[in-house]
Amino acid sequence: MEREVDVVVIGAGPVGENVADRAKAGGLDVVLVEHELVGGECSFWACIPSKTLLRSAAALRAARRVGGAAQAVTRELDVAAVLKRRDYWVSDWDDAGAAKWVASVGIELARGHGRLDGPRRVVVTGADGAETAFVARHAVVVATGSDPAIPPIVGLAEASPWTSRDATSVKAPPERLAIIGGGFVAVEMATAFAGFGTEVTVLARHDVLGDMEDFVGDAVVAGLRELGATVRLGVEPTQVERNGSGEVVLTLDDDSTVTADEVLVATGRVPRSRSVGLETVGLEPGSWLDVDETMLVRGADGDGDWLYAVGDVNHRALLTHQGKYQGRAAGDVIAARAAGRPVDTAPWGVHVATSDHAAVPGVVFGEPEAVSVGLTEAAARRAGREVRIADVPMQSASGAGILADGYEGRARLVVDAERDVVIGATFVGQDVAELLHSATIAVVGEVPVTRLWHAVPAFPTMSEVWLRLLEDLGRPEVEA
Numbered sequence: 324m325e326r327e328v329d330v331v332v333i334g335a336g337p338v339g340e341n342v343a344d345r346a347k348a349g350g351l352d353v354v355l356v357e358h359e360l361v362g363g364e365c366s367f368w369a370c371i372p373s374k375t376l377l378r379s380a381a382a383l384r385a386a387r388r389v390g391g392a393a394q395a396v397t398r399e400l401d402v403a404a405v406l407k408r409r410d411y412w413v414s415d416w417d418d419a420g421a422a423k424w425v426a427s428v429g430i431e432l433a434r435g436h437g438r439l440d441g442p443r444r445v446v447v448t449g450a451d452g453a454e455t456a457f458v459a460r461h462a463v464v465v466a467t468g469s470d471p472a473i474p475p476i477v478g479l480a481e482a483s484p485w486t487s488r489d490a491t492s493v494k495a496p497p498e499r500l501a502i503i504g505g506g507f508v509a510v511e512m513a514t515a516f517a518g519f520g521t522e523v524t525v526l527a528r529h530d531v532l533g534d535m536e537d538f539v540g541d542a543v544v545a546g547l548r549e550l551g552a553t554v555r556l557g558v559e560p561t562q563v564e565r566n567g568s569g570e571v572v573l574t575l576d577d578d579s580t581v582t583a584d585e586v587l588v589a590t591g592r593v594p595r596s597r598s599v600g601l602e603t604v605g606l607e608p609g610s611w612l613d614v615d616e617t618m619l620v621r622g623a624d625g626d627g628d629w630l631y632a633v634g635d636v637n638h639r640a641l642l643t644h645q646g647k648y649q650g651r652a653a654g655d656v657i658a659a660r661a662a663g664r665p666v667d668t669a670p671w672g673v674h675v676a677t678s679d680h681a682a683v684p685g686v687v688f689g690e691p692e693a694v695s696v697g698l699t700e701a702a703a704r705r706a707g708r709e710v711r712i713a714d715v716p717m718q719s720a721s722g723a724g725i726l727a728d729g730y731e732g733r734a735r736l737v738v739d740a741e742r743d744v745v746i747g748a749t750f751v752g753q754d755v756a757e758l759l760h761s762a763t764i765a766v767v768g769e770v771p772v773t774r775l776w777h778a779v780p781a782f783p784t785m786s787e788v789w790l791r792l793l794e795d796l797g798r799p800e801v802e803a
């Protein structure tokens with residue numbers, strides 16, 4: 324069977340859903356193809372379950388840091404209840420609610436595996452093996468996401484390692500968990516499992532959260548150690564083996580060993596593009612898809628602008644919110660091009676994802692939280708920018724001390740000295756996640772620092788750290 328439609332989106336993760344939604348809102352017929360669960364990795368095995376696994380212990384620790392409330396906390400974390408709450412948030416891995424939303428906005432859901440079969444043609448193979456071919460009048464969008472990378476460590480693949488999916492869908496936390504990696508997943512899962520009472524060992528070959536400001540890794544490592552986790556920096560497993568007792572034994576490059584019940588591999592992602600028919604349109608299967616600012620894939624066979632890639636699979640920023648932002652731009656540009664309407668591709672224009680380069684906000688839900696947007700000091704200097712730096716303790720804002728007794732954290736602004744605008748911000752400390760959007764607005768809005776003095780933070784909130792940061796930069800002088 325073959326049908327003509329306006330747009331086919333392969334992959335109904337958060338990003339594919341957003342592209343489909345915008346293209347539909349733009350007046351196009353959209354078929355959304357999904358071979359697993361509508362909602363994707365984020366809803367069922369990544370963002371949502373990981374954050375729900377983290378939240379309860381964080382709330383408990385927060386209560387223990389407030390005199391008066393601390394005395395009322397008389398019991399330990401109820402791990403079974405945490406897991407039950409996680410199950411609620413992932414709807415017991417049932418996507419009926421998400422599928423209902425898809426239907427409610429008039430998007431057609433095609434359940435099955437989608438793959439390109441030449442330009443503009445997508446073949447969907449259902450669970451029963453039946454094939455349906457769709458020919459897209461206007462666009463095909465690949466939004467298939469990414470898979471965990473498994474490094475070629477001797478014996479690792481054979482030792483049945485956990486990936487992030489096993490960690491986020493855990494039914495009974497292991498007694499001992501070794502984690503390979505020092506990035507987002509390693510930090511968050513180490514924090515979650517340490518909170519459950521698991522004996523956690525983090526093995527980071529360099530440092531922890533090395534792409535963020537240096538002080539972030541220091542604070543997060545200290546926080547993990549305070550939770551009872553062992554964090555080993557500068558070590559790499561050379562061999563992994565599951566022994567006769569079912570234990571995993573990791574041999575490290577310094578010849579020491581770590582024995583655990585499970586090992587979680589948290590060493591980044593690979594593109595989920597191996598079996599989507601890229602070879603039928605002149606592209607490399609298994610590659611990240613290279614796109615322009617409107618998410619059009621470069622180098623695909625076929626006439627006209629027809630193939631787009633959004634979300635993790637284009638490797639611009641492996642974050643749900645950033646993929647959804649790309650999805651909004653792509654859905655709108657597909658509708659605009661289909662209708663022959665003008666397309667706005669200027670930086671910060673309607674149909675582009677400029678923020679991917681300048682202002683990607685990230686939150687690591689560790690203990691403490693670590694959040695950043697834009698450039699770090701080191702990245703700005705590498706890019707040849709002349710910068711001014713503001714550095715203050717979070718506790719210099721009285722709101723921080725009220726939030727938690729003995730609050731400790733740190734904040735940094737990176738300011739482009741020539742243009743006098745904020746190009747990067749980092750905050751570390753309890754509950755700093757909600758501070759991040761103020762920084763994102765400052766970076767995207769290119770608000771002059773002199774004007775930021777007029778953005779008055781309410782007393783006594785943690786946002787007053789902005790005032791401390793401005794004071795650290797110095798009150799502007801009026802020229803005679």
Ligand SMILES: Cc1cc2nc3c(=O)[nH]c(=O)nc-3n(C[C@H](O)[C@H](O)[C@H](O)COP(=O)(O)OP(=O)(O)OC[C@H]3O[C@@H](n4cnc5c(N)ncnc54)[C@H](O)[C@@H]3O)c2cc1C
Nearest residue numbers: 334336338358363364369370437467468634635641642643
């Ligand atoms: C443990 C963990 C925690 C995370 N936490 C956060 C967080 O807190 N915040 C955040 O912003 N990001 C987080 N991320 C990253 C986030 O999960 C991804 O950036 C996001 O899921 C990418 O969305 P996507 O739609 O591109 O891909 P996905 O969510 O992977 O969705 C892709 C969809 O395509 C489907 N699909 C793939 N191939 C085919 C095919 N051939 N045919 C049909 N369907 C197909 C898949 O089944 C899937 O449903 C986390 C990642 C991990 C691993």
Ligand SMILES: NC(=O)c1ccc[n+]([C@@H]2O[C@H](COP(=O)([O-])OP(=O)(O)OC[C@H]3O[C@@H](n4cnc5c(N)ncnc54)[C@H](O)[C@@H]3O)[C@@H](O)[C@H]2O)c1
Nearest residue numbers: 474504505506507508509528589590591641642686687688
């Ligand atoms: N809160 C959030 O927003 C959140 C949470 C989890 C994941 N994520 C996203 O998911 C993506 C994947 O997370 P991740 O932690 O897997 O990747 P990551 O890129 O954040 O970290 C990968 C880590 O693995 C290490 N590593 C890489 N190869 C290795 C090897 N061969 N041996 C040992 N160590 C190795 C790296 O040095 C790094 O520390 C991230 O890019 C992030 O954007 C986001």
